[in-house]
Amino acid sequence: MRKLVYTGFMSLDGVLDSPGGPEEGHRSGGWVVKDLEFVPEAWSLKAEELADTTALMFGRHSYEAFAPVWPASEDHASYKELPKYVVSSSLPDDALVDGWGPLTILRTTEDVAELKESEGGSIYIHGSADLARRLSEAGLIDQYNLLVFPVLLGAGKSLFHRADRDKQMLSLRESESYSNGILKLVYDVER
Numbered sequence: 684m685r686k687l688v689y690t691g692f693m694s695l696d697g698v699l700d701s702p703g704g705p706e707e708g709h710r711s712g713g714w715v716v717k718d719l720e721f722v723p724e725a726w727s728l729k730a731e732e733l734a735d736t737t738a739l740m741f742g743r744h745s746y747e748a749f750a751p752v753w754p755a756s757e758d759h760a761s762y763k764e765l766p767k768y769v770v771s772s773s774l775p776d777d778a779l780v781d782g783w784g785p786l787t788i789l790r791t792t793e794d795v796a797e798l799k800e801s802e803g804g805s806i807y808i809h810g811s812a813d814l815a816r817r818l819s820e821a822g823l824i825d826q827y828n829l830l831v832f833p834v835l836l837g838a839g840k841s842l843f844h845r846a847d848r849d850k851q852m853l854s855l856r857e858s859e860s861y862s863n864g865i866l867k868l869v870y871d872v873e874r
Contacts, residue, residue, distance in 0.1 A: 685798065686805045687740070689815045690732055690828040691842065698839035699812045714834050725861040728828060728869075733761050737804030740795075742814030743771035749809070754783040768806070770795060770814050792821045799823060812840040819851075820844060826871050827853070833864030 691699050692715050739762060741749065746769045753759040764784040772790050779786045789795055795818060798806070808815055808824075818824050819842075827842075853870035860866050 684800055685738075685803050686825045687795075687799055687808065687818065687823055688732075688735075688805055688826040688828055689808045689819075689824050689842070690728075691810065691812075691815075691830075693829050693831050693842060694834045694836045694839075695831060696835045696837065697841045697843065698836040699810075699842055714836065715832060718834075719832070719865075720863040722861045722863045722865070725830070725863060725865040725867070728830060728867050732807060732828060735805050736762070736765065736807045738766040738768065738806040740768045740770065740806050740808045740811070740814070742811035743769060743774050744813070745810035746771070746774070750780045750783065754780060768795075768798065770811075792817060792823070795823055796821070812842055815842055816844050820848065822874075824872060826856070826869065829866075829868045829870075831866040831868060 693699055694714065746767075754763060762784075766785045766787065767783065768787050768789050769779070770789045770792075774788055776788060779788070789798065808818070815824065829842075852873040854873055855868070856871050857869040858867060
């Protein structure tokens with residue numbers, strides 16, 4: 684069985700929205716790179732993930748944001764030939780970009796569950812807050828890799844749904860704090 688890992692940047696108040704820049708939609712977009720001292724070791728989790736990733740998964744909106752940029756990005760070169768899965772009920776097959784390795788559209792949560800049952804290594808979900816919430820509610824996410832930033836954003840997309848639900852326990856696998864206030868938190872989902 685494959686492991687499904689959500690990885691993301693989160694504000695202290697749980698917002699994932701627009702970490703890279705204002706063009707992503709949040710009025711405080713770019714909060715990952717603005718107003719914060721760059722501390723290289725705070726980004727070591729991303730290098731660790733590169734070594735563990737055997738496939739990528741995106742929701743439609745994150746795919747549409749990353750697909751024009753990541754295939755030519757030197758920072759993401761090791762992802763280029765990895766299999767990629769886009770979970771969308773509405774993305775047309777002809778909307779997939781060429782030259783970015785094998786791409787497959789999964790139409791349902793059940794398709795994701797079936798993929799998890801297949802042979803292979805870890806699948807990492809980048810961005811894709813709506814998808815992550817849906818997969819979390821379906822009990823399909825196995826691990827959360829979070830870099831929590833010392834900023835409060837108030838409104839915006841959140842990783843976890845605010846509706847009442849059954850309790851889900853997590854086990855802290857790893858944590859670290861950095862001089863610029865970023866926290867690395869790696870949790871396994873208890874089953």
